[in-house]
Amino acid sequence: MRKIALxxxxxxxxxxxxxxxxxxxxxxxxxxxxxxxxxGFNGLLEQEYLNLRAxxxxxxxxxxxxxxxxxxxxxxxxxxxxxxxxKNLDILGIEALLVIGGDGSFRGAKHLAxxxxxxxxxxxxxxxxxxxxxxxxxxxYTAIETAxxxxxxxxxxxDAFERIFLIEVMGRHAGFIxxxxxxxxxxxxxxxxxxxxxxxxxxxxxxxxxxxxxxRRGNTSYIVVVTENLWxxxxxxxxxxxxxxxxxxCRPVILGYVQRGGSxxxxxxxxxxxxxxxxxxxxxxxxxxxxxxxxxxxxxxTELENSWLQKKPLDPxxxxxxxxxxxxxxxx
Numbered sequence: 001m002r003k004i005a006l007x008x009x010x011x012x013x014x015x016x017x018x019x020x021x022x023x024x025x026x027x028x029x030x031x032x033x034x035x036x037x038x039x040g041f042n043g044l045l046e047q048e049y050l051n052l053r054a055x056x057x058x059x060x061x062x063x064x065x066x067x068x069x070x071x072x073x074x075x076x077x078x079x080x081x082x083x084x085x086x087k088n089l090d091i092l093g094i095e096a097l098l099v100i101g102g103d104g105s106f107r108g109a110k111h112l113a114x115x116x117x118x119x120x121x122x123x124x125x126x127x128x129x130x131x132x133x134x135x136x137x138x139x140x141y142t143a144i145e146t147a148x149x150x151x152x153x154x155x156x157x158x159d160a161f162e163r164i165f166l167i168e169v170m171g172r173h174a175g176f177i178x179x180x181x182x183x184x185x186x187x188x189x190x191x192x193x194x195x196x197x198x199x200x201x202x203x204x205x206x207x208x209x210x211x212x213x214x215x216r217r218g219n220t221s222y223i224v225v226v227t228e229n230l231w232x233x234x235x236x237x238x239x240x241x242x243x244x245x246x247x248x249x250c251r252p253v254i255l256g257y258v259q260r261g262g263s264x265x266x267x268x269x270x271x272x273x274x275x276x277x278x279x280x281x282x283x284x285x286x287x288x289x290x291x292x293x294x295x296x297x298x299x300x301x302t303e304l305e306n307s308w309l310q311k312k313p314l315d316p317x318x319x320x321x322x323x324x325x326x327x328x329x330x331x332x
Contacts (some may be wrong), residue, residue, distance in 0.1 A: 001284060003033045005049070005089070006098040008066040009040035009073070009105035012260055013125045013139025015268035016066040019100055021057040022276025028054060030284060035092065040101075041073040041108050044085035049092070061269055064142075064261045070101075076108050079115065086116035094118060096283040100138070102126035103308040106291060110304050119288035122304050123275050127259055130174035132310040133302035134293025138275065140176065141267040143259045147181040150255050151223065155185065158221030164210065164242055164250035166235040170259045171227045177259070179318055182225040188213060190322055191226040194314050199232065203241065210246055212328045222248075274299060 004027050008016050020036065027034040034052040037043030050056065050068075060067055075081050089097065096119035099109040106122045113120045124131040127143035147169050158165045167187075171177045175192030182190040189209050191202060210222055231238045235252040242250040264272070271294060278299045279292045290301040324330060 001032060001095045003035065003093050004096045004098065004280065004283060005035040005037060005092070005094045006068075006100065007037040007040055007043060008068050008070045008125065009099060009101035009108065010070060011102065011126060012065050012070045013127050013137070014064045014142035014260070014262055014264035015138040015272040016070075016100055016125050017057075017060040017063045018264060018269045018272035019123060019125065019138055019276040020052075020067060021061055022273040023098060023280055024052045024057045025054065026277040026280040030280065032280075035094065036068045039069045039071040040105070041076040041081075041085065041112075042071050043068075044088055044112075045073070045076070045081060047088050047091075061273075062263050064263055066100075072104070073108070077111065082112050082115040085112055086118075089116060089118060096121065096288075098123060098279050098283070100125040102128065102137070103131055106131075106304045106307045110289070113289055113304075119283055119286070120304075121279050121283055121287065122291035122307065123279050124291060124293055124307070125272075127170060127177065128172050128174050129176040130172060130312055131291070131293075131307045132312040133291050133295070133300070133306050135295055136267070136271060138268055138272045139260070139264070141271075142262060142264045143170065143177050144180045144184070145265050146259050146262055147177055147255055148184045150253070150258070151181060151185040151187065151225065154253055155221060155223060158223060161249070162219045162221060164222045164224070164239075164246065164248055166224045166226055166239050166242075166250065166252045168226045168228055168235045168252065168254045168256075170255070173229065174312070175227045175314055178225050178227040179314055179322065183318055183322060185223070185225070187223045187225045188328075189222075189224040191224065191230050192314070193227055193230055195319060195323065196230060203238075203245075206242065207245055208329060210242075210248070216328065219248075
């Protein structure tokens with residue numbers, strides 16, 4: 001093997017730059033030329049690439065975002081687009097492509113593999129942590145810390161005004177950020193897709209919780225952590241309902257894209273470095289159609305399809321802690 005390429009695709013995640021750095025430095029160590037395609041799969045179609053050297057990745061490990069830029073590429077779903085990408089890779093003499101992203105990016109990588117004879121390897125980079133085959137994805141730990149910092153700050157003002165706050169976190173259709181941020185911030189209640197109830201049941205449960213807290217602690221703050229896309233009309237609508245039902249001011253806080261940014265925490269930097277280096281070595285061993293991940297502190301390869309075919313479960317004991325052991329309604 002002489003030439004290897006990489007790209008970052010989909011939503012950006014803190015630690016992507018650390019992963020790029022690891023791929024470049026490991027590739028150079030093995031005497032490979034390294035190319036980085038810009039703007040995700042769009043760069044493959046437009047032949048927008050950089051020849052990456054050590055100087056390109058100096059002092060980027062601490063930076064959020066991605067130096068290669070990222071994007072979504074809906075046109076890449078077509079066979080014609082994949083064939084164009086395959087042709088462009090062949091023109092440049094690329095023998096292996098490493099794709100950093102989430103399950104949507106891996107679908108694109110698998111689609112490309114159906115039309116290209118080169119090797120394709122995925123690296124899980126998404127704050128949502130909703131990719132099976134790895135205990136954590138690149139960016140996940142930083143997103144938790146960002147959410148936690150925001151929730152702690154909201155708690156200060158919630159205590160000052162004795163208000164209810166609904167804090168919406170990212171996660172798409174998975175509750176990993178929500179569960180861990182709620183546990184770490186001592187949130188009073190959580191709403192996650194994996195343990196969701198009907199709207200009526202959820203509302204009844206929250207109201208019962210608020211009443212129980214009021215009886216035990218008097219007028220005080222009350223924090224609910226909610227995963228995005230869960231309440232039909234959004235947390236703003238739910239906040240209005242709770243204000244009307246409780247006669248206590250309820251304010252929505254949507255953390256949004258702030259969770260994708262910022263300098264990656266140490267866990268994400270280390271994970272990204274391990275996965276980046278391992279992906280290059282896996283390519284040199286001839287592996288293709290796989291995703292690299294870390295399970296129980298061991299770097300492993302799993303089939304790309306697992307990233308979207310298998311549902312990654314929440315930690316059941318963390319759910320028990322929040323929903324049972326710490327539930328104010330279940331205390332004697």
